[in-house]
Amino acid sequence: MQSLRADARRNRARILETARAQIIAHGPDVGMSEIASAAGLAVGTLYRHYPTKTDLVAAVITEQVERLAEAAEAAWVRVETGSTASDELLVFLRGVIGAAADNGALRVAAQTLGTEFACPPATARGTAALRKIIAAGQDSGNIRRDLTVTDLYLLVATGPLDHPEQTRERWLELVSPGLLP
Incomplete structure (x- = not known):
C-alpha cells in the first residue's frame, strides 16, 4: 500500500478531528458538507477520503480506539x-470513561448508521498493555489477584457514560475498592 502524501495525511487528520467535534457538537445528523466546511476543506476532499458518512464515522471510532491503546501503552511505560x-x-x-462520555454522540452516530468497525491491532x-499493568499490580499486591482485562471492559461498558463528570468520579470512587485488594 502506497503511503499518503504529507498534505493528504494532514487532511485526513483534520477531517477526523473535525468530524468528531462536529458530531459531538451537533449530533449524528450533521452533514458531510458541514464537516468539510468546518475542516476548511472542499466537500470533494472529504468524499475522496471517506466516500460515505458510515466510512467517516468508522474511521473516527478507529482513531479513538487507537488513542486508547496508546494511553494504555503509555500507562504501562510509566509502571x-x-x-x-x-x-x-x-x-x-478515568480517561476511558471520560473519553467514552465525550464520544456519546459518536456511539449514537455509529448505531444510527449501522457502522461496523474493527480495530484488532489497536485493541x-x-x-496487552492492560494485562501487563494488571500483572504488575497483582505481583506487587496493589491490584486484586482475580482482576482481568475483561473485567475492566465490563466496567467501562456499564459505566455512567451519559452522566456528568462528578457522577463518573463518584462511580470510579465506588468501583476502585473492587479493583484493589
Whole structure:
C-alpha cells in the first residue's frame, strides 16, 4: 500500500478531528458538507477520503480506539519506570470513561448508521498493555489477584457514560475498592 502524501495525511487528520467535534457538537445528523466546511476543506476532499458518512464515522471510532491503546501503552511505560500499577490503572479508567462520555454522540452516530468497525491491532496492543499493568499490580499486591482485562471492559461498558463528570468520579470512587485488594 502506497503511503499518503504529507498534505493528504494532514487532511485526513483534520477531517477526523473535525468530524468528531462536529458530531459531538451537533449530533449524528450533521452533514458531510458541514464537516468539510468546518475542516476548511472542499466537500470533494472529504468524499475522496471517506466516500460515505458510515466510512467517516468508522474511521473516527478507529482513531479513538487507537488513542486508547496508546494511553494504555503509555500507562504501562510509566509502571515500568516506577509508577504504581494501581494508580495507573485508575488514571487509565478515568480517561476511558471520560473519553467514552465525550464520544456519546459518536456511539449514537455509529448505531444510527449501522457502522461496523474493527480495530484488532489497536485493541490487541491496548489489551496487552492492560494485562501487563494488571500483572504488575497483582505481583506487587496493589491490584486484586482475580482482576482481568475483561473485567475492566465490563466496567467501562456499564459505566455512567451519559452522566456528568462528578457522577463518573463518584462511580470510579465506588468501583476502585473492587479493583484493589
